Amino acid sequence: MTEAELPMPLPLLLGLVSLATAVFTAIIAALSKKWRTPADDREDRRIGIEADERLLARFEKLLEERDKRIDGLVAEVKEVRAIAEKAANANRILTDWIYAAVRVVRELGGIDMLPDPPEGVVIADHPSHRVKN
Numbered sequence: 001m002t003e004a005e006l007p008m009p010l011p012l013l014l015g016l017v018s019l020a021t022a023v024f025t026a027i028i029a030a031l032s033k034k035w036r037t038p039a040d041d042r043e044d045r046r047i048g049i050e051a052d053e054r055l056l057a058r059f060e061k062l063l064e065e066r067d068k069r070i071d072g073l074v075a076e077v078k079e080v081r082a083i084a085e086k087a088a089n090a091n092r093i094l095t096d097w098i099y100a101a102v103r104v105v106r107e108l109g110g111i112d113m114l115p116d117p118p119e120g121v122v123i124a125d126h127p128s129h130r131v132k133n
Contacts, residue, residue, distance in 0.1 A: 003010050102123055105111055111125045122129055 006013060102111075102114075105114060106125055111123070112127055114123070114126060116128045117123055117126065
């Protein structure tokens with residue numbers, strides 16, 4: 001059978017078949033709902049409410065556990081921040097002290113008696129700096 005032999009165009013025919021199927025499905029759903037008893041509805045609601053309450057309690061418990069872990073992490077971060085700030089302050093103080101000590105040694109003329117500085121540290125008048133230049 002070809003499309004020309006059909007009593008109507010193919011898209012219209014497919015649309016009518018889809019509409020008929022949707023109406024038939026809606027009628028079956030309405031009839032099956034009507035056959036339910038009120039007791040079935042009450043039982044479903046009671047089970048649904050109990051399940052909702054259990055899920056809500058479980059969810060609240062999970063939230064409390066998460067909040068405890070977050071509070072612990074926040075406390076640890078604050079402790080680490082305090083340690084890092086102390087170390088940074090100590091480093092600044094040590095750097096300032098080293099600069100002051102080098103200035104005093106330079107003024108007293110003993111810059112040549114200082115040992116070689118660590119890698120990355122440059123003392124302008126020190127023999128190790130002069131050798132590299």
